[in-house]
Every structure is written in structure tokens, then in C-alpha cells.
Amino acid sequence: MEKDIFTNISPLDARYYKSNPKLLDALACYLSESAVIRYEARVEAAIITVMEKYGLVKKGAGKEIHDAYMHITPEEVYAEEERTRHNIRALVNVLQRHVSNELAPFIHLGATSEDITATAQVLRIRDAFFKIIIPKCIDFMDTVLDIVKREASTPQIGRTHGQHAVPITVGYIFAGYADRFGGRLKKIIESVHELRGKLSGAVGAYNAFSILLDDPRQFEEDMLSELGLRPANFSSQIVEPEFLLDLIHSVVSAFGVLAQIADDMRNLQRTEIGEMAEKFEKGQVGSSTMPHKRNPWNFEHVKSMWKEFTPRILTRYYDQISEHQRDLTNSASGRFVVEILTAFTLAVDRLLGQLQKLVIDYEGLKKNLKATDGMFLAEPLYILLAGGGVKKAHELVKEITLKAQRENKTIFDVARETEAIREVLNKESWNKLEKDPSVYTGISAKRAKIILTIWSSWSTKIRKECHGYKGVVDV
């Protein structure tokens, strides 16, 4: 059923669809209502396949239903649902029309609707992750790692509380982004692998299948194995909600890392700081009234999407509760989970695009490193003094910095005027720092390279894993 996208309500289906139609079309293969129906039909087919193995249905039934299920359209199912007011019964009725009279009664036999919807949801989500989302995240990792490699030794003033602290390197900062995002991506992958299907019937006790079979738990395991899945130890009408919750937690917390990067970047693009910037495209307009403006609007966009989607995890915590063997108050809400996944993937892609062409202003970096005339060497000065056994070294150096500010001198000037510390000033380590304060970056470069090595090989491995991934549904 066609409709003008500009009449859609959700920005995901209008403005943000237009911003990235290729990605959204790819995700829709798994996350749209059309995908819901296709995957649900696939699960019904899997049951018949295993029934055939168990001799519950005639030989060839598996092939028959597989030939049929791909032809089901959402339109048909929705039309039938208007009559039944029950979406899975509608699907079953439609499927029955596409198979022989003999096979028809066995479709969905023994299953409850949730067996189908829950299992199909896991399949769809798993496919979306291994085919689209994780590869996109790996592209993102590689982009970040490229910066780590290139800028491992580029000094930058470190900032805490928004104040100049001591230097660090650009590469080390991006190594931190890689390590944090990589850690989240690991959690995402683990959580996807932990998702479970079910075929345990209306209250999770295999009541209906126990009428048909001696070992309905084994039947469930065989059916799910057909789809590359496993059951949990327990289910009520629904799969234990914690498996999906863990996944959403890992996604939302990965989104948090994107927001951190976006925030850092937009701050580094501040007029007064000017260390990094979004590339400004030819023809682009910064402001409708201030022609000189160059805004970090993509970084702002990522932060804004994070603000929109993070609170939505709460619904997942609330959906942990379902009265008794199930109430349906997690049903409509559960349908919106796909929005979080979509928004996250869009944000990964947006940030990836910006980082690939990130403008680093090396002059800006240097200017800021020099801005306080080495005042940040107060730290090593204090370390050298206290390490040499000077008492109250911290207070002494604080006095030096205060005096420098008061008298508009450098820390070096005042240090030289201070009797008590003269000895230290002659040490080689201090002289090296005085000559070029920006070398005071600790072991930033070394750690950046170690972290690069760790994640580069992991990224290669995961990319291969995604490449080899085969789903069970043709989309």
C-alpha cells in the first residue's frame, strides 16, 4: 500500500528516511511490518518442516510450505485481520489458503501466537544486526582506528572541567573512543547470540504439544535449531524479556559513546577552540541569516538523536513485567523497539561519515597547547619536587602558579625566582619539558598503538564473521 512519505508521522519515516534512503531501505528488510509478516511465515514453515521429520505430517509438507510462505503479502494478512482481529490467526488463515487441504490444519498446530512472533522477532533482529548494523559499526570502528593510527603522536591539550589540564595525543583520545565503542559492540554481539526463541505454547508449559508428542521440549529444540536458535530454560507465554533487554541496553549504551564523541567534537569546533571541525561542503549554508557561520550540525544531530532515544530504554525495563503467564501490555510497546535500532544505525552512519572527513586544525592544536605558556607543567614540577622529598610541594607549586597569574609571568619565570626549587630546575627531565611543554603527553602514543592493535584484529575477525553469516529468510 503506497503513501506519500511526507505524510508520515515519524521523522524516521520521512525526514530521516530522505536523509539516508539506502540505509533505511536495507533496515526495512528486517525491521518493517513487511519483514514481520515474512519472518512469522518463516517460523510457521519451520514448524511444519520439523513436523515432517517427526512424521506428524505427510512427506513433502516442508517443501510445500516453504514454496508457499514467500508469497504471502502484508496486504492479504491485514485484510484477513480485519475479520479475525487477531494478527497471527489472520496469518495462519492466509497460509492455509496457500497449501493443500491436507496440510492446512497442521499449520500453527500446537503453537501459540507468541511462539511465532517472539521467534520471528529474534530472527529479524539477528539478521538486521549481522547483515546491516554490525558491519556498519565495524566500518565505524575502522574509521576511528584510522584516526588513532594517523594521530597517535599528535599532541593536544587535555581538558578536565573544561580547563586545560595536561597534554595528551589526539590518537589516544580516539583510542579511548575505539575501546569504549568496541567494548559495547562486543556486548551487542554477545547479546544477539543470547536471544532465544520459543515453541512452548500458551502458558509456556508445552500443554498443546504434549497432546501431540512425548517430548515437546525436544521438538522445540529441533524446531528452533532449524532456525539457528535455542530456547531458554523457561518461558511463560513469552520468552524471558531479559534477553532482549540486555541487547537494547548494549545498543543504548553504545549510543552513549557516540554521543560522547559528538559532544567532544562539537566542543572542539567552538570558535575559541578550533581544533576539529566538520567538513563544510561546497554550496552549504551555515545559517539562514548569518552567512559566516560554520556549524557542527551533524555532531549536534547525533547528540540530539541520543537524547531522543535513550529514555526509551525505560519502556524495556517496564516491559519486564507481564502479569502471570502474560498480559499484553508489552505488545504495542514491543513493536517500537525497531525505532531504537534504526536511530542507532543512522547515528553510527552519520558520525562515521563525519569522522571520515573530519577536519583537524593542527595550528589550532598548537595554539591551544601554547595558550598558557606551559602553566600545565605545574604538575610535573610538583611531581619532581615531591618525588625529591620536598614537603608541601603541592602548595608550593600552587603558589608559583598563582604568582605567575598575578604578575603575568610564565611558570618558568616564577620557578626560577623560587629558591627552594632551583635544584629541580636543572634536572634534564625538566629542561626537556621547558623546551617544549607539549611533549608532556605521558605514554599516550604508546597506549594508542597498543589499543589500535587490539581492536584492529578484532574488527577484522568480526567483519569476517558478518561476511560469513547466512540468515534463514530470503529478503
Place this chain on the structure above:
Amino acid sequence: MEKDIFTNISPLDARYYKSNPKLLDALACYLSESAVIRYEARVEAAIITVMEKYGLVKKGAGKEIHDAYMHITPEEVYAEEERTRHNIRALVNVLQRHVSNELAPFIHLGATSEDITATAQVLRIRDAFFKIIIPKCIDFMDTVLDIVKREASTPQIGRTHGQHAVPITVGYIFAGYADRFGGRLKKIIESVHELRGKLSGAVGAYNAFSILLDDPRQFEEDMLSELGLRPANFSSQIVEPEFLLDLIHSVVSAFGVLAQIADDMRNLQRTEIGEMAEKFEKGQVGSSTMPHKRNPWNFEHVKSMWKEFTPRILTRYYDQISEHQRDLTNSASGRFVVEILTAFTLAVDRLLGQLQKLVIDYEGLKKNLKATDGMFLAEPLYILLAGGGVKKAHELVKEITLKAQRENKTIFDVARETEAIREVLNKESWNKLEKDPSVYTGISAKRAKIILTIWSSWSTKIRKECHGYKGVVDV
């Protein structure tokens, strides 16, 4: 641009569109991206109109732009945005193409983008409320009030902690729903009227317009007045976010009242309780495997939507902060506000439909009132005793109830066996209660009618107000 709705991501644009296309189409006139562009063009037109009054542009300019703005299509604007990467500049460029060369430079002159987007948003939201959402809420109020009227005197056991407390009437319970929802609706209407537009430029200090005009604040007031709006005392680049936040708060808290009703209804439909139920339609299927099931799935749906949309208010609180004169991290997130409004309206409509055909099981009500053989008369018994000066009356009556439970007797039996209270038992008030415990409903019926009167007349007034409402944009 047409697209299959089953490939949309948001359930609002696929499954829930299909569930109520008429309502969604109506809302889309105000809440979709198409509406965004139309209303923004309308605001640009209003500026020109007032410029004409001030003599800044040639006579007839207002008419010229009004003739032009309705012909702008989203497609054109989006195509232009691909070049400018700035949505309002794109709109302005497109508008300029539709007017004379002479007028073109004046379009948007002095305005910043946010002047347009913020003001257009207020217009769209106000129209959506007065044309669709509030009338729907008034229909809902009237449906609830019908039940109040019809069932003002129908006794029902009151429940606290899930335990039978003392009786009440069905009408009084629904009077509570009416009073709470009505209170929220009042807040909604007040909040819509409080929304403010702006035309104060890039940092809110009227810098650009102060180049063109002596009193740019007056110009802003005139322009907004053209649209039936006012400015706030202050703006930065953006309107103070609290006006919209208050509206969303009122909507989300109104949604909470719907969730309360839905929860109560689905509990009253429990098999063991059986006092109220959703109407079960002909052909409807309750469960795909349990043919006997009749589920309160619409009530569950409303609760579930509330679970999904309530946490989203947090983003609105986070969007209160915008660094300095504005950062853009409230932009993408701000676009999703329309989802909350849409979900709320859908829920109102869904619940309204169910309450109109609500099944009340009068036998069920009576059965439950009788279930404890009048045990709840422990309360008036205690009141009569203590009111007669008996000390430790509460403990005495608790003993009577415990004894009754222990010996499987009624409270009346045990009471009669208890010397200390014999006198009370002969009082007329007690005898009336003993004869029919269900009359112990306090002043439920009287209060129900008073509340009915209050809200009926208010509802009539608001309906008239909506009826007389004229927007400034043809949709």
C-alpha cells in the same frame, strides 16, 4: 514521494496507521513533514504581509506571497536542501523562485531559521489540537460522562490493595475518570494557548531587524498577531522551551489517566472478577490456540502505548538546556514530539471506542458485592461502636471479622454473639445495612451527579470553542 507503508519503520506509520487511517490522515495535515513545510512557508508569508504594512516592501507583496506559498511542495524544498544542506535556506530559495524578482530579496530578511520553524511549530500544534485532538478528547469526556449518568447509582464493591474494601458506585468511579481527564484537558488547553512564537533573530536580541526598523519588538508582535500568536518576554535563538514542555507534560499526564482507566478495565475483566469487558466482535479470535479466550486486548494496547510514550517526556526535560544562545541538540529530538501527540490521540480514540460499547456485567457486580457476605460492614460497625463511645472498637471489630473467618460465619452471626455490641445492632442504620450491605455506598451517587454537571457544561463550552476555531493555514 510514494512508498509502501509496510516498509515504514515506525509502527505509527504502518500497523497503527492501518488501524486508524482516517485519524492518522487527519493528524498528518498538521504533524507530518508536509505540514512542516506548509506552515513554515505560511510564517514567511506573514512576515512579508507585515513588512508591507510597515512599507518595507511594495504594495501587494503580501498578496503575492500568499498566492505563492500554497504551491510549495516538500519535494522541491528537499531537492534544494540537498544543495544547501540547510532546510530553511532551501525553503527560502524555493519561495524566492515563486515570487517576483523585486520581492525575492525580502523573503526571510531579518529572520533567523528558528523564527520560522518555532513559530510554524506552534501554529501546527495549535491547529492539530483545536481541530483534531481536543474535539476527540471532548468526545471521550462525553462517553465517560454518559457512563457516569447511566451508572451513577449502580453499586460496585470498592477495592483497595486488590482487596474488597467498601462499596461505591460505577458512576462515581467513572466520575473520577472524568474529573481527572477533564482536569488534564484543561491544562492541555491552557498550555496550547500559552505557546509562543518569535521573530527576534539569531540570538534573540532583534539584531538584524534593528537594522531595518526602529522598534523590532513591535514588528514581532504585529507579525505574530497576524498569526494569532504572541511572543514571550524573552527569547534566545529559540523560544523558551518551557511553553512546549508544559504542553507535553499535560498530554503525558492525560495519557496517564487513560492508562489508569485501561488498567482498571482489564482487571475488572479478569475471569474471576467479571464485572466489565470489552465487546467481543463477531468473527473475532481471542487466541490462536485457545478458542475460548476473550481478551481485553484494546485496554492492554492503551496501557502499552502509555508505557512506550511516557518516558519520552524526559527528552523534553533534557531539551530545556541549549548552550548559550542555542545549540542544535534539541533539533532532531524536537521533531519527534509529534509522535507523542499522535500516540496520545490514537489512545484516546481507541479507549473511546471501547467505552462506547463497554460490556457491564450487572450479575458479576452483584456476585462480587455478595462474595464476602457483608464482611465489609466491619467498617460501619466500627464507626457505630466508636461513635457510640466504645473504646478499642477497631480491635473489637477486627476480632469479630477474624472469628467469622475462622469459624466460617458471617459478620452478622458473630456480631450477634458479641455481648458488647448488641445495642448497636438494634439501630436502624445497622439494620438497613444488614438487609442489603450493597447500599453502603456513602454519597457516591450524589457526588457522581455533581461531577457530571460540572463537566457536562464545560464540555459543551469547549466543543463550541473548537467548532469556532479558525486556523490561519488551509490544509
Place this chain on the structure above:
Amino acid sequence: MEKDIFTNISPLDARYYKSNPKLLDALACYLSESAVIRYEARVEAAIITVMEKYGLVKKGAGKEIHDAYMHITPEEVYAEEERTRHNIRALVNVLQRHVSNELAPFIHLGATSEDITATAQVLRIRDAFFKIIIPKCIDFMDTVLDIVKREASTPQIGRTHGQHAVPITVGYIFAGYADRFGGRLKKIIESVHELRGKLSGAVGAYNAFSILLDDPRQFEEDMLSELGLRPANFSSQIVEPEFLLDLIHSVVSAFGVLAQIADDMRNLQRTEIGEMAEKFEKGQVGSSTMPHKRNPWNFEHVKSMWKEFTPRILTRYYDQISEHQRDLTNSASGRFVVEILTAFTLAVDRLLGQLQKLVIDYEGLKKNLKATDGMFLAEPLYILLAGGGVKKAHELVKEITLKAQRENKTIFDVARETEAIREVLNKESWNKLEKDPSVYTGISAKRAKIILTIWSSWSTKIRKECHGYKGVVDV
């Protein structure tokens, strides 16, 4: 019962108690468990007082209970609760011990526990607001308004997207804070006045009192009026939750304004920006290892408290739902509302203290205004050109700014080289700007003063109102 505060769990009762013991002690008079019991006893006393007026109890009963209630200690009530496992029954039992045998049975007669706890909560909150919180907020307003007055005409570069936009004045920015915070404070005051008490019994239908009285609603009104309160149209066992929810919404949204100010201030204290700063106290340490650091830790603290307390409003939305005439799942959670009020008041006080001694670096302000050599005059240049009928003025000026950046020239240099715009450059308005770009502040100063006037007189009025406020409980 005494206990070491360093063994408390909540930071509010340990670290933040120590940070501001005077304020916390003042709030504890209304918001602690001790206050809960005192105010609940006060409500029980009010019922007896009105019973005396109605002739239900002997003459002098009101005086008797008033003499008694102030002597109740939390220790006694908690000891009794260990036996009854019911807090209000415990309170009633204790109260009964403090009055004559004749009066004892009438204490709490006809009331349900929630009549007492809900009404007492409103009294406590109202007192806390009018005696402590609102006066503190008014102090805050006045502090902000002082800055508005002092700095109404101090130019500052405006910032959007973290980029230099066009100038504004410091006073106008603070006028914005005043207007937004003042608006929230108005909502707070309205919401406090809207809070309602109740005396409608176990299910809200006045069942018990209807045994004792002809018009129990009138009795409720009389009793509440004794305490300066009103009932709502409706109650179940509980007062409609929306009254308190509106108050918490207003408080949390006021907290958002504090967070905005804190964020702006800490950004303006960035090393590279250096326009405003927290006063650095004598003896203060900025960092344990970097002696030169001066951190905006108080502003950071306010932001952090806002982050902690804002999500807690969600519990208030969830507490809107209480099954049937009430379930108790809003009880424990409801007790934590006082934490939000306390944290908010602490944040107001912290920020107030910092703003009173805020360091404004006038040199820093000037330096930043000059940083782009007047590039921000791109806006008025564009306005002048387009206002003069030049087509594509926006693109033309954008080109000028790009050229200036490319060739490291000022906007004035490039403008002068640009034939098309020479005419404009000779205008007086442009010359004035070229001479001192920082005068391009629109009508900042004028608006700042208007806003100052509005809120100054309001603030005086509210301060008087608070001063004249009398509670009904001696604390």
C-alpha cells in the same frame, strides 16, 4: 534516635548535609519523617476540632487534642507500629494514650489512613515551599536580576552551535535566565496553591462519615478549611495524583533552568573562553595533582544534581496509576518526593551563592568580541544589502566571508574590494558598526531592562506573600 551521619546511605543525609547543614535542618522541619508524624497528628487534631463544632464530641475536645498532639514523638509511634504494622493505626493508638478516655474513641473516627497522610503531606509541602523553598528562589531571582541590572549594556558575543554568532549583552542573557526561572517559579506557586487535601474515607465516597453525618462533604470542606485547604471534586482512597504531579513537574522544569545556567557558566569558564568564572577561594585546591587548575566545580555540581533528579519525575508519572480505588504501589515511592524538593533547594542555594560572587572577566569578553575581527557583521551586511534590494545578498556575503577566511583578511577589507556593495559601505549605520562591531547588540539592553522591571516588582510581591505566610503547625 541518634546515629552517625557518616553511616547514612543517601548523599543528601551525609555529604550534602555537611555541605549545607543550616538549609537541610530547615527543610527537615517539613520534609523529614519527624515532620511526617507531627503533621499527621495535626490533621487528626483538625478532625476533632471540627467534630467539636458539629457536636460529635464534647466541648473542649479540640483544645484537648491540640495540647496533646505536639508531644507525640516519632520514637513512640514507631514502637507502636512494630506491633500494629500499620503506621497510622500506630499514630492513632499513641494519640489515644495522650487524651481522655472519653475522647479517645473519636480520634480518626470516620477517616481512612490516607485522609491523614495525604492531607498532612500537602500541609508539609506547602509550609516547606512558603517558608523555605520559595524565599530561597526569590533570593535567587534577585541575584540574577542584580546581574541583569549591572550588566544590561555589557556586550558579549552571542553563540549558537558553539560558534560566534552576533553580539548580545550579558544582562540580556541573564534576563533570559530570570524570565525562565521566574516563569517556573510562578508555576510552582500556582501548583502549591492547587494542592488538595481529603477526608472522604476508604474509597473516597464518604462511606464511614455518612454513618455519622448528613453532609460528609461539607464536613470535609470544613475540616480542610481549618487547615487552609480544599478538597478536589473527586477522590478515591487517594487524592487525584495530578495535583502533586503538576508541582513536581514545575520543580523539575525549574531545575532545568538551573542546569542551563550552570552549563552556560561552566562553558564560559573554559580556558579558551574565559568570560566568567567561579570565585576561587583562598586556600582552595583545584586539583590534587595539577596545582594550576581552577575548576567550575560548583556549576558542575548543579548540573550533576539535575542529572540525578530529573529522571525521578518518571516515578511520579507512573504513580498516576493506582488500581481501582487504590493500590499501595505509590506509597513507598511517594515518600521519596521529598528528595527531589531537597535537591532542588540545595541546587538553588548553591547556584545563588556562586552567582553572588560570579567573576566576570571584562577583558575576556572584549577579547572574544574581537576574535573574528568583526566577521559577525556578515549579518547586518547581508541585511543592508538585501534590504536595499540586492538579489542573492546572502550568497554574496557568504562569498565575502569565505574569501576573508581564505585570504586571511577582515570582512571589511574584502567588502571594500567588492564592487557590488560599495554603496552600502558608505551608509552611516555600517560605518558605526565598522568602527565598533560590538555595538551590534540589537535591543539587548532595552529588553533586559524591561524584563528586569517585570520581575523585580513580582519578586517583591512574592517575598511579601511568603513573609506573611502562616502555617498551621508549629515546628
Place this chain on the structure above:
Amino acid sequence: MEKDIFTNISPLDARYYKSNPKLLDALACYLSESAVIRYEARVEAAIITVMEKYGLVKKGAGKEIHDAYMHITPEEVYAEEERTRHNIRALVNVLQRHVSNELAPFIHLGATSEDITATAQVLRIRDAFFKIIIPKCIDFMDTVLDIVKREASTPQIGRTHGQHAVPITVGYIFAGYADRFGGRLKKIIESVHELRGKLSGAVGAYNAFSILLDDPRQFEEDMLSELGLRPANFSSQIVEPEFLLDLIHSVVSAFGVLAQIADDMRNLQRTEIGEMAEKFEKGQVGSSTMPHKRNPWNFEHVKSMWKEFTPRILTRYYDQISEHQRDLTNSASGRFVVEILTAFTLAVDRLLGQLQKLVIDYEGLKKNLKATDGMFLAEPLYILLAGGGVKKAHELVKEITLKAQRENKTIFDVARETEAIREVLNKESWNKLEKDPSVYTGISAKRAKIILTIWSSWSTKIRKECHGYKGVVDV
């Protein structure tokens, strides 16, 4: 510093302290401000110990500081902080007073405050978990598993949508609780083990230590290893926030399982259902006005605490972002994490206590199983029919159930009247069900026992692990 607990603000430090002082005192050893200071001093001591190994300080320094650190009191540190306005500098100054002049300058040398506070927090949390929280959770598991064992074969009607579905066993339902809570507890334990310390200095690049040492990363590893900890690959000034976030996620999601149990129990205690109930203690009062009431107030309490504490996880997601190498806006908020841990532990203990003495009404269970006269056998009837090849079996059985309801007959009566299905009715499997519909519990009992076995042995293992756990701080 002693203070009346009834003047505390947080319910955790007043009402809920009183409700469980033993547990709160135990937690305070790890989660209070007193513990903060003790553990921070312990970390400072660990640095000196490793410095001694590296020869940076004199022999015996480690012993000297260990003898000293236990004598530090919060009072001393807070007094010093009034001067320094920096908590860690205050601690260091105080520690310096307790050691020799020679050792004093080396205390905290090279470290930044966050090295101490972050590492100490991990130690405290780990101790709290292994000494108090996990053992309590294991007690809870064992209590649930006792019920699984005892009630593995006790039939209960299953409920979906609040409607009678098909039977299940009590033990299987509790097996579900055990499996879900056990799964969460596993996550909790994993997350605690994953927590990381740090000693990487002000911006995480080991700047200061690189002045003192060749391999400061190794030094960090050695120091943390002294405390049984590890560093992460990366840190800025702060440890990557995701480690703690994962732990809080696991705790909050475990809390969700408690809320599920509480909700189920309070619903099963409904007057009309009456299958399970809280034990009603001697002397207990159910309602202050309705002496007959028995309320599930402990279950309600657990649900309410969950409502209060679940939204607080959002602050943890927001605290993922810390600008650049750190801003301090996660500091105050981070202090409140202990409240979540405390509330969770209280809820575990409360629910544990209630389940230990849970009242199961076996008559109530039977009554409800019989309430629909076997109507739920519609499911196996449909399975038998469709499994036998009958087309439209689902619709046929639905008709039977509708007819039964319409004519007030049992499903057996109507089935026997229905020609098409007569054959099925003679099957042994159907006859068994007709004789006692409550045997239709699928493989509930079997699965309950399997799940029991899995978790019993795990629980034993973890209990042993906790028993063998040794912390590094004496409390």
C-alpha cells in the same frame, strides 16, 4: 557526627533504616560516606606499598601507611576539606599528618583524585556485593527454589491477559522466577568482576607517573593487583563508565524480576482470586478504618520501590558522557548509585521474608481451576481435532465454547452434542482430561524439576564463592 535519624531526608536513612537496621548497618560498611573515606585511604596505602616495592620510598613505608590509614576519621577529613574545598586533597593532607615527615610527600604522588575515588568505589562495591548483596540474593534464590521443589506438581490455572488460559503448576511458575532472577544474578556477578580501577593520572595518559617511572602502566597493574583489581585498556581522567553502567543495568533488571513476582503475588491475593497471600501477623492492622482488610502491603512495597528506583538508571546512561578528558557532572550524581544498590537489597530481603512464609491457599487454587468447568480444554480439543485432520478445527471449537457460554452448559456437554467431533471424544487422552481437567499442565512439573536442579547446584557454588571471598579492607 550524631544526628536524629528522624530528621534525615531520605526514606532510606529514616523509615527504611528503621524497617531493617541490621541490613542497612551492614551495607553502610561499604556504601556510606564513612566507607568512602576508609576505602580511599586504603587505595592511597596501596600506592605506597607498591612504591616501596619499586624502591621509590623507604623500606617499611607500606607498613607505616597501613598502620595509619585505619585511624583516619571522616570528621578529620571533612574538617580539612572546609579549608581545601577538595575532598581528596583533604584526605591526603590528613594522611600526611599520620605518617613520618619522610613519607608524607609521597602520599598520592603521581595520582589524580579520580584514581583514588574510582578505585575505592570499585573496592567498596565489590565488597558490598560479595559480602552482603549476593549472599542475600542467594538466600532469595534458595527460598524460591524451595517453593519450586515443594509445589512442582501443584496445578494452578494459567492466566494470560488476566483470563484463564490453560493449567500450569505453581512450581513451574516459581521455576520461571528462579530462572529469571538467577540469570540476572549471573549478570550481576559477571559485572562486578568486570569493574576496573585506575592509576593513570589526570588525563589518563600516565603523565605524572611517567616522570617517576619507566613503565607507569606496569606500576598501575601492580598497584591494582595489590587490591585484586585490573585496569581497562583505556582511561581518561575517569574509568570508562560502561563497566559500572553494566552492573547497574544488571541490578535494575534484577529488580524488575522482583517487581514481576510482587505483582503476580499481589494479584493472586485479590479477594476474588485468593490463591496466595502474605502471612498476616498477630496484632497486625490491615486498615485504619476497615478492620476486616488483609492487604498485600509488602508485595506492594516491593513494586513501589522498583517504581522509584528504575528510572534512576537513566542518570547512569547520561553519566556516560563526560566532556573531553572529564567534566565533573558525573560526580554528585555518581554518589547516588549506592541508593540503588541499597534499595535493591532491601527489596530482595523484604520479598525473601514474605516468600518464606507465603500462604498458599490450595482450596483457592482448586476452586479457580474448576471455575470454568473445564472450558480451557478447548485447546486440547482443538489440537486433537486438527491433529486428526479436521479442517477449521479452531473455528469449530470456538463455536462450541460460544454455544456453551450462551446456553450455560459445559464444554463437555456441547462437545457431546457435536456430531463432527464425536470420534475424538472417545480417545483415551480426552477422557483423562474430561475426568480431571486440571491434569492438563503439559510438562510443567518435569521442567520445574530440571530448572530446580540447574539452579540449586549453581546457588551452592556461588554461596561457597561468597563465603571464601576476602576483601582488602577491614570494616
